[in-house]
């Protein structure tokens with residue numbers, strides 16, 4: 091390092107790989123931020139220099155696809171600004187299918203692409219052969235073809251971004267390792283290095299596979315695992331040209347791309363090898379600049395065999411080089427971005443699962459915006475670091491799940507597929523009891539949750555398929571049971587918080603879009619909004635006392651929602667948030683007979699007059715004081731019973747005994763999904779996200795615009811209310827009952843795409859497939875517009891007649907509000 095380090099910088103980016111350089115570039119270019127970047131070795135010397143350079147764009151999330159599309163746009167034109175080429179070539183990408191289920195996957199993928207504004211074509215084997223003459227195509231059903239994908243040179247992109255960052259005023263330092271942080275009140279005040287200490291306001295951890303240990307210096311968990319990832323580079327081959335499309339052959343677990351007239355070929359093994367560094371806590375060594383592992387031909391042979399079968403000319407082609415490098419992978423295959431809960435001025439951009447080159451440009455763009463504004467510029471939930479929890483501090487668990495995720499990289503994406511490793515991890519006190527009822531469990535944030543219950547004669551396990559799956563009829567029965575009699579759901583995994591203190595009510599009024607500081611004993615369904623009016627949280631707030639609130643939210647939102655509340659509590663307010671998730675088990679008793687069953691178990695008066703909808707009471711059941719919340723997400727009469735954890739089993743047993751005469755039965759999460767679709771309850775993360783405001787989502791009734799109370803997102807809601815909405819969430823049913831809706835299907839109005847489904851499933855009372863989605867129209871989406879069109883849904887590339895609904899599909903009169 092020649093230039094001395096400054097003693098102060100507003101923002102310090104750690105890591106000079108593609109992600110750090112892209113983040114520094116965007117911070118400097120888009121926000122004129124005062125930023126320095128510290129790289130322990132040379133720029134690109136981590137994972138970036140040895141990447142293969144394939145750049146794909148389509149993901150299952152619209153926002154992440156947008157991020158990847160941005161990368162391509164940037165790589166195309168960056169040289170015009172910096173004078174340094176990125177090596178971008180739009181070769182297009184072929185994905186090969188040799189199995190019928192894979193073909194259905196591509197038909198769905200092509201529809202998703204269309205929903206997200208991209209043209210993916212499905213072509214036959216003869217067309218593949220024409221585009222790629224060296225390929226053996228006799229086993230192909232066909233291929234998908236995305237012409238706008240391509241490849242680029244990872245080091246060149248990074249150097250170009252670094253130059254661009256400098257041109258906009260960023261300062262980049264090589265040979266400077268960050269060794270520690272000076273912390274005060276959970277925040278970093280300075281970054282320590284052997285070359286001096288830099289005072290700063292914000293730190294961005296883009297340290298690649300080192301991000302876990304860099305995060306740990308600030309007490310932050312960054313759950314990733316370095317895995318050995320290999321590819322070979324061949325000698326030149328006649329028939330391979332600069333324009334040869336990249337190829338993914340997932341049924342053979344391999345990929346190809348052109349490189350100086352030969353091929354790069356790599357793959358994803360079902361039996362990946364983690365990098366066991368042998369250092370304490372499996373730390374990545376400091377000294378790993380431009381280094382690789384020894385070639386591992388034994389492990390790679392599985393790919394070589396498949397590659398030769400696919401491209402026989404490889405038999406006569408020499409291998410010029412093998413690359414065996416480490417890359418960081420994550421437990422769910424998505425990368426990690428955003429503000430950390432543990433240290434609010436530390437952001438992370440890491441864990442890129444071998445698509446960091448494809449993501450780099452866009453990830454830097456959104457991360458820079460997030461850093462500067464303190465909130466994500468679009469719905470980045472699938473990559474948000476706050477999708478993880480304390481569970482992910484267990485590195486052994488993270489490693490096991492990450493290796494499973496790596497092994498699934500190229501497997502067929504069957505709907506409703508569940509991970510199997512590291513389970514069971516967190517179980518409710520009812521786990522064994524529910525097993526006794528033949529529960530089939532899924533897992534969410536480590537919790538085992540009953541998805542469905544197998545009737546006698548049906549094996550209690552999911553049998554995956556692309557069409558209707560084996561649980562369909564069993565779930566239909568559970569659904570009908572809840573609609574007509576009574577069911578009990580174990581929802582103990584709900585995240586639960588308490589906010590206590592003199593200022594708790596005022597703080598929540600500021601954070602929540604709905605009026606929540608009602609009388610003690612009331613509960614309110616509300617959203618929490620960002621400054622754009624986008625929905626960040628969707629939860630129930632129960633007021634237990636003047637200074638005591640009980641907050642219930644979805645299992646997966648636990649870290650995210652608690653971080654959101656914590657970060658938005660007004661400074662110096664007396665309001666203390668505690669996570670009490672594990673203190674209470676949750677039994678939701680739902681259905682027309684719910685009152686009759688419960689009334690037999692408690693002295694409390696459960697009549698509608700004494701205990702109306704939207705109220706919370708402490709009642710005594712089986713000797714336990716239970717928080718009973720009169721809410722529903724399935725649209726039936728019912729209560730959520732929040733029981734002290736130790737009493738959950740006993741209360742369940744009493745409930746099952748008291749309910750025998752009413753034919754009570756347990757039901758699972760797949761029934762909840764079907765029930766809520768019919769009643770029009772929105773699901774956060776799919777139907778309602780930070781991209782959508784409550785008015786667009788049909789939740790304007792839950793926003794306190796008629797009151798003067800200020801709240802975060804109010805201005806945006808006022809603006810939205812004062813002008814014509816350009817998109818609106820509505821429901822669709824298809825006339826054909828056999829259609830399988832999953833989400834991302836394209837909505838056509840009079841033959842023109844106007845949006846896509848955000849969620850989909852089947853309503854067993856109405857007997858129809860149901861999907862939700864935003865219909866978009868620049869000229870406004872008032873009822874007149876919505877109800878005049880002819881609608882179709884494109885499902886797996888086929889068009890089906892559909893009916894649009896602006897109200898709930900099943901009688902909404904029972905119990906109105908979600909909890």
Ligand SMILES: Cc1cc2nc3c(=O)[nH]c(=O)nc-3n(C[C@H](O)[C@H](O)[C@H](O)COP(=O)(O)OP(=O)(O)OC[C@H]3O[C@@H](n4cnc5c(N)ncnc54)[C@H](O)[C@@H]3O)c2cc1C
Pocket residue numbers: 104105106107108109110128129130131132133134135136137138139140141142143144145266267268269296297298299300301304319320321413414415416417439440441442443444445446447448449
């Ligand atoms: C074999 C292989 C093939 C791949 N092929 C592709 C592909 O085709 N397409 C694709 O999109 N992706 C591919 N990838 C993935 C891609 O290489 C990575 O996702 C990407 O390079 C990650 O970039 P990064 O900036 O996060 O990490 P890195 O490039 O590792 O950068 C992190 C930097 O942080 C620095 N650092 C760490 N700790 C400190 C510290 N304490 N202080 C200062 N600096 C620090 C490191 O020295 C390093 O330079 C491939 C990866 C491998 C291994």
